[in-house]
Amino acid sequence: MSSESLPPLPEDRIVLGWGLVSVDFLAAVASYPKPDDKIRSTSLKVQGGGNAGNALTCAARLGLNPRLISKVASDGQGKSILNELESDGVDTSFFIVSEEGNSPFTYVIVDSQTKTRTCIHSPGHPPMTPHELSQSSLARALDGARIVYFDGMLCECDTALVIAEEATRKNIPILVEAERIREGFDDLLKLATYAICSAKFPKAWTEAPSIPSALVSMLLRLPNLKFVIATLGEDGCIMLERNINGSPDSEEMDVDVLLELLKQRKDDSAVLPTCISSPVIQLTAKGIGAVSGRLFVGTAEKIPPSEIVDTTGAGDAFIGASLYAICADMPPEKMIPFASQVAALGCRALGARTGLPHRTDPRLASFL
Numbered sequence: 001m002s003s004e005s006l007p008p009l010p011e012d013r014i015v016l017g018w019g020l021v022s023v024d025f026l027a028a029v030a031s032y033p034k035p036d037d038k039i040r041s042t043s044l045k046v047q048g049g050g051n052a053g054n055a056l057t058c059a060a061r062l063g064l065n066p067r068l069i070s071k072v073a074s075d076g077q078g079k080s081i082l083n084e085l086e087s088d089g090v091d092t093s094f095f096i097v098s099e100e101g102n103s104p105f106t107y108v109i110v111d112s113q114t115k116t117r118t119c120i121h122s123p124g125h126p127p128m129t130p131h132e133l134s135q136s137s138l139a140r141a142l143d144g145a146r147i148v149y150f151d152g153m154l155c156e157c158d159t160a161l162v163i164a165e166e167a168t169r170k171n172i173p174i175l176v177e178a179e180r181i182r183e184g185f186d187d188l189l190k191l192a193t194y195a196i197c198s199a200k201f202p203k204a205w206t207e208a209p210s211i212p213s214a215l216v217s218m219l220l221r222l223p224n225l226k227f228v229i230a231t232l233g234e235d236g237c238i239m240l241e242r243n244i245n246g247s248p249d250s251e252e253m254d255v256d257v258l259l260e261l262l263k264q265r266k267d268d269s270a271v272l273p274t275c276i277s278s279p280v281i282q283l284t285a286k287g288i289g290a291v292s293g294r295l296f297v298g299t300a301e302k303i304p305p306s307e308i309v310d311t312t313g314a315g316d317a318f319i320g321a322s323l324y325a326i327c328a329d330m331p332p333e334k335m336i337p338f339a340s341q342v343a344a345l346g347c348r349a350l351g352a353r354t355g356l357p358h359r360t361d362p363r364l365a366s367f368l
Contacts, residue, residue: 004360007368008265010327012146013064018163019052019151019177021070021085022104022121023077025310026351028220031113042112047351048084049106049150049178054352055314058320060089062361064327068089069163071098071128076101088353094141096132096201101125110310110350117312128156138166145172146243146327149319152177157184162297164191175326177319181205194326195228196319202230206288212255212295213285220289227332229317229322236340237272238301241332243280243292252282271341272366274299274344277335298336300357301344313352318343320356 027041048057056066068090072078074097080094081103104124110117134316141163144146150160161184167174168191176192178185178201189195195218202214206221211230218228219242227241238259262276276297284290321342327336342356345363349355359366 001186005365009063010146010324010329012144013057013327014067014144014169015056015064015147015149015323016051016141016145016163017056017069017149017151018069018160019080019106020153021048021053021072022050022106023047023070023080024049024106024108024122024312024351026108028110028310028350030108032111032116032227045348045350045354046082046292049108049313049325049352050104050154051179051316051319052242052276053090054079054316055149055151055320055323056090057085057088057319057353058346059323059355061356061358062321062324062342063073063323065089065091067094067145069094069122069133069141071096071132072103073098073124075103075335079103088304089222094133096128098126100211108312110312111341114343115308115311117217117310119312120225123242128159130159130162133162134158138163142167142170142172147175147193147323148204149175149323150177150181151319152185152188157182157188160188160219163189164188167191168284173326174186175319177315178205179315180204187222190222191224192222192328193224193226194322195222195321196230196315197230198315199230199232202228204309207290208230208285210256212240213288216255216283217288218286219291219293228301229336230293231318233311233314234300236297237318237336238297239295239296239332239336240283240291241296245293252284255283255295257287257299258283258295259291262295266297266299266333270299271302273301273337273344275336277333294330294332296336300340302346302348306347309355310350311347313356314347317346317356334367338364341367
């Protein structure tokens with residue numbers, strides 16, 4: 001697809017990210033080994049990884065101008081991480097490079113039988129500290145940024161909080177990936193404008209009995225949130241968007257009941273991602289409260305099993321595409337299928353980045 005036939009790029013397309021980068025050692029195997037087994041890989045790949053590195057690589061290929069704050073060592077792996085990001089158009093000039101220690105790396109075992117992956121991560125050392133990021137460097141990193149993204153994986157939440165507080169002071173929206181509960185993470189989440197969560201996070205963080213009720217709880221507990229998404233892998237995603245226009249809602253409905261009603265509207269014959277939405281309504285969750293907003297159900301692409309190679313980084317691709325959608329002011333009805341399609345395309349190759357599409361990919365034409 002030629003660039004001339006595409007819609008124009010977002011006018012404000014600088015995004016700043018903070019989070020994990022690594023080198024991924026990916027080994028595909030016929031099936032996951034049993035204890036004390038010795039098996040052979042069917043294929044092997046070494047490439048850059050890490051949630052933030054993957055998400056911003058995705059954003060760069062879609063046409064955004066990403067900047068990334070992270071830390072590596074001046075070892076061979078660190079140089080490889082930087083070179084690969086730069087070749088994809090990610091600005092690494094704000095990285096901290098340690099003369100000592102080691103860069104992060106991850107062993108990834110890809111099970112070709114179950115279409116799952118197992119990650120064994122070794123953090124970089126020494127960890128990043130707030131004083132390593134100067135105020136002048138942070139100011140340059142934030143200059144012109146449309147949005148700031150935090151991946152929630154890098155454990156140095158004190159450094160992330162410094163960046164987030166400065167972004168908030170400059171009225172720059174913040175997207176936080178919520179993958180698991182970590183010490184200090186709540187302070188970062190309180191500053192989030194948008195949250196994209198793993199399937200397990202909403203219930204774990206809120207102790208609500210269901211994902212929809214947990215999303216209601218998150219909007220009530222985090223007043224800055226405009227929307228929250230729970231990604232569900234092959235089952236798509238659920239999104240709750242806050243109603244911010246202030247108009248009263250006469251109708252109310254239990255959020256779990258509404259979810260089931262929306263699911264009944266899904267077209268089971270559809271192969272490509274779709275989105276079903278409710279009108280603005282007062283959404284209630286028993287024992288939790290109520291919030292005015294819209295509920296969305298997104299479906300994932302039905303990928304033929306023979307085409308699924310590796311799901312590593314699918315969530316990162318979804319976030320990278322969501323960053324593009326926010327910069328392009330896409331409505332949720334367009335953003336959710338677009339992000340789901342980008343994630344699905346990435347599952348067709350070994351590694352988190354190999355299959356990430358470029359903006360000119362004809363398979364994205366109907367979603368842009």
